[in-house]
Amino acid sequence: MQSRFSSAALAAGVTLILGFMVLGISFSVEGVVPTLEVSESHKIIGLLIGAGLVFLLQYFRAEVSKVTAKMKGDGQAHELPSFMRTEKQQRVLAFWAVGALLLFPFLSSRGAVDIATLTLIYVMLGLGLNVVVGLAGLLDLGYVGFYAVGAYSYALLNLYFDMSFWMALPIAGGLAALFGYLLGFPVLRLRGDYLAIVTLGFGEIIRILLNNWTELTGGPNGIARIPKPTLFGLEFNRRPSEEGATTFHDFFGISYSSEYKVIFLYLMALLLVLLTIYVIRRLVRMPIGRAWEALREDDIACRSLGLNPTNIKLGAFTIGASFAGFAGSFFAARQGFISPESFTFIESAIILAIVVLGGMGSQLGVVLAACAMTILPEMAREFDEYRMLLFGLMMVLMMIWRPQGLLPMKRPHLELKRD
């Protein structure tokens, strides 16, 4: 009989060997001669800690799996805490939450508001992807492609046609939706995992095109000086950008402060997010929302009842893409500068990680996950280096231990009321 000590020691040993070759030795080139040296001490320490963790995990395997089994739950969605179960309680809570979010920018620092705005963009992206992945059950690995379409739509429309943000926003959303529709139409017939790879390829194609079509997009240099949105034509600059334009502080006769702009952007992002949440809340209560769930459960049964799976999936794909388009054009406006670098596969993976962490299909879960995943790295800068490493690890562990996400969906059931 194999003792648990020896199997744990074996696992730790394997970890040491696997890790030593890449962590323990550093490769460098001196002149033209490649040389090796023993790595910096923190890598070695990291390796030893890793091996120690593996040893402990293996040694206490039985205990660990007891805990993880509990985490998994019974696969069912958990009940919400008692203070937020009824529709009325939820409405009151939502009211207070929105109130707090509205007040937040006036009470906190400029930096905090800025991070909050970024977080809201990720919330929006997470919610949009959640429609595709969580509600319709389609794994889209090229979501960032639609985000790019939205961002570049605004940037290019502004660059070539001098179009304002508010004019461009619906066009950007519409264009992203159109891309979603055109891509989805042929590929949504594919099986789930093939669909994932095809969308990944699509996202990469978009990025490569943006990178290489230098005459139109500026290539890797991107597009700079994208104007910020205006409030009914009022600009948030110190001086009007052109003859005849009015600035916000002149109009209200107050002195200029760069904070107005930051706060305005935050409030706009908040508005977009609230709108997104409302739209999705309605969608799940509409026939198409029901069809998404049915399709996720049994696509053969759906077809036998006359539901056209491709159309229903196409709905989710197009709607999800349009949210990415809105988020993208807002992102372009906030940054003032975009380049293909912002739209790599890693970005898609981060958005997917948000959906996975929050709980597929769960709006509240996705909102909280997006906050956690953007705010934590900002709070601990030294942690930034390890961000993607931990995201990857988290995706694996979540799938193994809690595939339904931290806060799984509690779907609203339509009830038959009888008198």
Next chain:
Amino acid sequence: MSDSIYYFIQQIANGLTIGSTYALIAIGYTMVYGIIGMINFAHGEVYMIGTYISFIVLAGLTMLGFDNVFIMVGLAMLVGIMIASAYGFTIEKVAYKPLRSSKRLIALISAIGMSIFLQNYIRLAQGSRDIAMPSMIQGGFLLGDPDGSHILISYMQVIIIVTTVICMAGLTLFISRSRMGRACRASAQDIGMTNLLGINSNNVIATTFIIGASLAAVAGTLLGMYYGVVNPYVGFIAGLKAFTAAVLGGIGSIPGAMLGGLLLGVSESLTAGYFTAEYKDVVAFSLLILILLFMPQGILGKPEVEKI
């Protein structure tokens, strides 16, 4: 006239070189898919790790004063195979085995997480910049006029193609003759049934991952020496290319992966040679999308019948 023919043949030769390494990596995708029906998204990272290991071994041997290139390359490949297959084995144990009864998408997300994890693990360990290895095998066969139109096939290209042929022949022998090979083939047909017949499916699956990782490490060593550089991000694109090759040939089919790899390599090299190198990745991805849409079973694969 003859000029353009020389050019064409040169492109084909280059394409076959790259294509054979795609084929080596594609075997890993196709065998795993054939047996457990999942896309091993982290496979490209195993290839990348294999390249790093072989670079480290080559550098180590150089420092120790070895000068026989063949022994050095052989050793680098051997160590690369050992470490990469240990990675392949571990990846399966950690990230896929607990999910065998889950839905496909759950396993795929886990695989994507694994891929991101490995990529960043290597980035943290070895830095995110290119590391370069001076070319150890120089020269080649020259056909035609050295100053005018000619074809140059480097010794490295020859080594890549010959090694690939040897690996493929070995794999074919293993699959068709050995006991484990038979078990693999049976499992690809129906893994539940072979399990009932007393074949340990865990061993079969582990073997599949080890074979796939070994071949990826061979490809990593060869391609690393061919290009002379590696960085933590090469696995992602190489993995996608190899997956395209596997799908093109018909996923689940080993000869299909070989054929698909060669076809993809040649079509990429022709695109780069006659149109523009910047869009060769676009060609590969568009090819993937088109095959999946119009020929999802690939060239040598079998069409799937939906179970109702």
Next chain:
Amino acid sequence: MTNLLTVKDLTMRFGGLLAVNGVNLEVGEKQIVSVIGPNGAGKTTVFNCVSGFYIPTAGSVMFQGKEMRGKPGFKIAQEGMVRTFQNVRLFKEMTVIENLLVAQHMHAEHNLLKGFFMTSDFKKKEQELMDRAAYWLEKVGLLDFANREAGNLAYGQQRRLEIARCMVTEPKLLMLDEPAAGLNPNETKDLDELIVHLKDEQGISILLIEHDMGLVMGISDQIYVVNQGEPLASGTPAEIQANPEVIKAYLGEE
């Protein structure tokens, strides 16, 4: 009288295996027609071909005078030919009533804007779906279970829910794949009554695959026997019972 459904020379080949060979079927208006045969005779394959889940290798499937062969399953269902499955395929995590609402997707309001703003139009349509669902739940005796999760129902109830789910789509032909499998004699009797009711009161036709000979012989207008993918005999229940070929296929020779 023209037939509702006419299947001619239906042939299905999977690679080298000839699963169905030259099967003919005719279903008239307001008829119950059964397909019987030993296990593995290819009955379900016939169903899958007729309902569009497989594309038959050869032959034709005419429904209400229109060719259905090669059309995808959902289109055929929209034409009014709806089926159940041998291993009940409900949406298990949705409630009973939601199963019936999903099934009425083709009658639902698809204008997203009307849905967002909950126009009176939208609400009226949704109420209609609810009403039709409630009507059918009552018919199959599941009204009390409307808000339960479908997966928690007893097996016999799941079978009845599956039939109700077909009926809310308002089909002209209902195809039942072994509806009595796994039911006890009492439940089978209820099912028997339900099927006859569907024909007499609702005026639809039913195509039935069944092993329970009591059920088949009692309610069928016409019976087709299939053996090893080939048509063996057809006729009224009395004719089939007297047919020596059929007896041989079921009981083996001597």
